[in-house]
Amino acid sequence: MAKVAFIGLGVMGYPMAGHIKARGGHDVTVYNRTSEKAEKWVAEHGGAHAPTPAAAAKGCDFVFACVGNDDDIRQVTLGPDGAFSAMKDGAIFIDNTTASAEIARELDAVARERGFASLDAPVSGGQAGAENGALTVMVGGDQAVFDKARPVIDCYAKMVGLMGPAGSGQLTKMVNQICIAGLVQGLSEGIHFAKTAGLDVAAVIDVISKGAAQSWQMENRWKTMLDGKFDYGFAVDWMRKDLSICLSEARNNGARLPVAALVDQFYAEVQAMGGKRWDTSSLIARLENAEKG
Known part of the structure; x- marks a missing residue:
């Protein structure tokens, strides 16, 4: 059993911390900006909650964080009462936030200077x-x-891979988001085309999902997309944040991302339609809205 801190109890962090406690049997202390959420977690899972990231991290072997963006992760690590001010020698910081490769490298450098280690692990x-x-x-x-x-990461994972030195985890997550953006736009156009052509969309998906067009998005989202229901996953606001990170990195490394840039603008149109909190499959709503217009 290890002593673990988990910082950030949002829709992802709350259950992730729970699995570390339940599956791993570890001694877990949590911190959340809204203390009521931390109190609720402790009431549900046991363990303890702390008033600051530093207090949560003190004496811990592993310190996890899952927050919103670069500024948030910098605040809970390097800010006043940040976790890095209290981490012991030999401890390991694991950042599950989707953030930039730049902040991952920055935290890695600071951790090395202070005698502990850091992993970026989106x-x-x-x-x-x-x-x-x-x-x-x-x-x-x-x-x-x-x-x-x-072994601790495995508590909430089905697949864990080391992708390279500091920043490589974040770069790999960027690849993941680039691929998803193109897939969801393609699926949106396919379903929209099938409907417009008068095809039985369910029959179409049943056939093509067994061939080269198959994807997780197709298997799990086609029906809700067809029904115009978009409350089943990753929000458009979050996707635009992630695509912004991808496009910024591409400008730095010279990669060309014409489809990702275009889909990012399509998501901006979905936001303007009132879909900021819709899930990413709501790209089809933009096509349906244009058709009605």
């Missing part, structure tokens, strides 16, 4: 994956550090 699988303990985790960092942290 996740994929959405709220359902977090609740089921079946996330995919893409990790950047040193092999020896990864090997020590892997």
